Amino acid sequence: MNDKKLKDMWNKAETLMEASDYKSSSIEQFISGRSNDTTQKIKTMIIFDLVLKAISLCVLAIDFVLYFGTTNVMSVTIAGIVLLLPLIFMQYKMLNRFSEAADNGQNTRDKLAYMLTYLKTKFFTTLLSVSGTYLFGFIAGSLVYFYTAYGYVRPLDGVDFVVFLTFILIGIAFNFFVNQGQVKYHIKHLEICLNDLNDKNLELVSENIELQRKRDRSNKILLALVLVIGILLLVIVFKNIGFIIK
Amino acid sequence: MKVLRSKxxxxxxxxxxxxxxxxxxxxxxxxxxxxxxxxxxEICLQLWRSYPNFREEAKFSTWMYRVALNTAISNVRKKNRDIHFEQLLDNDRMETESSDEKEQIQLLYRAISKLNRIDKALILLWLDEKSYDEIASILGISKTNVSVKLVRIKRKLEEMIFTQE
Incomplete structure (x- = not known):
């Protein structure tokens, strides 16, 4: 079979399948719809988390005003705000990087390579940052609840404390593993495609990934530290003290 | 709002x-x-989202191919159903074609469906008369690589079509 015959067959098939032409009005509806793409889901997750972090920050600022004069609670809210601000900044930078990696307008090799590099190096950090939001959201929300319900931070007994902490940790772990599982499948798919594109591609990208991983190690350590400090804040708020509004 | 609607x-x-x-x-x-x-x-949506980054230096059709192929290649679905040519081809139109031609078109599609995602992109661009330069620029590989791969893919298609015939 020669090239011409192959192209003739293709053209014939194309003529036969021109049935479903869309009008511009339908296309306008399509571009206003929702995406089912995995990369879009990740982007939505980052944006949603950014919004949640911003809300937690605002609520912590409100808590600061509500508990003004109660030094310990004020210190906790200030510590929360100080930790959240760089997290929001970092998350925003991650969103920009992810948007660049996810842009479908670049050539296929670059798109696959950038996406794979992001998912293999930055996604873990993104998940850590997303998980941290639960803690800050919980602290900020609880402070508002205690203020409206009791007028002060009610000290929790041992059982309350274990239950709250367990729920938070389950939430963090669940969010972490569900997202990680979804992304693992995507990573495998990207690796196969890159390999099919050119045998040496995956090798080159892997070297780049290793380099990036080394650079990002400090970011991961910092984030892990923020999570630990967040848990400590939680302990300070609910375990040791009973602040009374003066 | 009005500007966005008109855009x-x-x-x-x-x-x-x-x-x-x-x-x-x-x-x-x-x-x-x-x-x-x-x-x-999904492709329409991705085209719309990538549109702000579209640079006039590339042809609109080349840019469209890039976005469409990248979307199709990255579109991960765990379930891979078998291809049904009865569904794929418009039966009313097909009835007017000779059974020999119909069979050949079905064989071509069956063969293409067995290629991996990257090879599908290469053969699609070649069938659509894109130059090696354009194919290389859309996929981000060298012209030599395009040429080598196309020879292999065409041979593979030939084998598949003849084996099934």
């Missing part, structure tokens, strides 16, 4: 004119009308 309208009209490109991509990467429509919608 959307203008963009949709452009896509309407060039929609054959999206149809070609969806034909090769999906297994039936429902999947085809889903992918068509």
């Amino acid at each position: 959307k309208k203008e963009f949709s009209e452009m896509i309407e004119k060039h929609q054959a490109i999206i149809h070609r991509v969806t034909m090769v990467y999906t297994n039936g009308p429902a999947d085809r429509e889903d992918l068509f919608q």
Whole structure:
């Protein structure tokens, strides 16, 4: 079979399948719809988390005003705000990087390579940052609840404390593993495609990934530290003290 | 709001004119009308989202191919249903064709559907008369690589079609 015959067959098939032409009005509806793409889901997750972090920050600022004069609670809210601000900044930078990696307008090799590099190096950090939001959201929300319900931070007994902490940790772990599982499948798919594109591609990208991983190690350590400090804040708020509004 | 609406309208009209490109991509990467429509919608959406980054230095059709192929290649679905050619080809139109031609077209599609996602993109661009330079620029590989791969893919297609005949 020669090239011409192959192209003739293709053209014939194309003529036969021109049935479903869309009008511009339908296309306008399509571009206003929702995406089912995995990369879009990740982007939505980052944006949603950014919004949640911003809300937690605002609520912590409100808590600061509500508990003004109660030094310990004020210190906790200030510590929360100080930790959240760089997290929001970092998350925003991650969103920009992810948007660049996810842009479908670049050539296929670059798109696959950038996406794979992001998912293999930055996604873990993104998940850590997303998980941290639960803690800050919980602290900020609880402070508002205690203020409206009791007028002060009610000290929790041992059982309350274990239950709250367990729920938070389950939430963090669940969010972490569900997202990680979804992304693992995507990573495998990207690796196969890159390999099919050119045998040496995956090798080159892997070297780049290793380099990036080394650079990002400090970011991961910092984030892990923020999570630990967040848990400590939680302990300070609910375990040791009973602040009374003066 | 008005500006966005008029931009959307203008963009949709452009896509309407060039929609054959999206149809070609969806034909090769999906297994039936429902999947085809889903992918068509997804490609339109991705084109709209990438549109602000579109630089005039590239041809609009080349840019459209890039976005459409990248979307189709990255579109991960765990379930891979078998391709049904009865669904894929318009039966009313097919009835007017000779059974020999019908069989040949089905064989071509069956063979293309067995290629990996990257090879599908290469053969699709070649069948659509794109130059090696353009194929290389869309996929981000060298011209030599395009040429080597195409020889291999065409040979593979030939083998598959003749074996099934």
